[in-house]
Amino acid sequence: MTINQERDRVAALEQYVLPQLDVLLRVALALTRNHADAEDLVQDTMLRAYRSIDRFDGRYPRAWLLTILRHAHINRNRRQRPALLADQDAAHRQLAATSDGSDDPESLVVDRKFDGAVAEAFYALPESSRRVVELVDINGLGYQEAATVLSIPIGTVMSRLHRARARMRKQLFDDGFTRKGRR
């Protein structure tokens, strides 16, 4: 490889990879459920991206990186058993952090009781739906990006998301959170 090509690689790394570190770390955390594993997975992704960066056309860097991250994750799982279930301790800490505090039923902005109920409804979802909600609603991925990360068709992302939201809406309604006067 020439010096110029190497310089191009370094520039491409800075242009395409570094701005996506935050989202890569979030998605890696969603996949591994463990901070140390997530960091290792992103590091692995960066290394693979750096090695193949001269074949990248510069379009949709996030989608490109998420594909690499997905493959890196699959390879790592061949070596070690993945943590399949959500980190229950983290889930409970999250619930504890969101379900107490201010009592303002009319607030449409940050309503901690509402957030607590949403967190409960989210953690009550079946694993497959919860993963889609986690990527799309919590981490802000697009449908195609979530499909890439989970290796499922985009139509499945859409149907799982729809079912998950319907389920959460029903649970919130049953908990007394209605549009006219939330509990």
Place this chain on the structure above:
Amino acid sequence: MKALMRMVRSTDDMASCIEVLRNLDAYLDQEIPDQRAARRIASHLEVCRRCGMRAETITELKASLRRLAPTVDAGALDRLRHFARTLEEQGNDR
């Protein structure tokens, strides 16, 4: 006057409840690539109370879920940036 104009707007410019409910998730996720289809849904949501309320509920749900996002570990980000510099230095040394 604006409200009146909306009421007399041709039904071609406005989606039906069934169409809206079928596409509401994608609309709120900004995943409807067809601008005209998105406008038809927007027009419907302006005048249909039921669909409008459903849209508001999903929007609130999405906002609340967004607040569940874990804080990214700043230390981890720093270490990954440092790793990028290592890759770059190795590349430049070659």
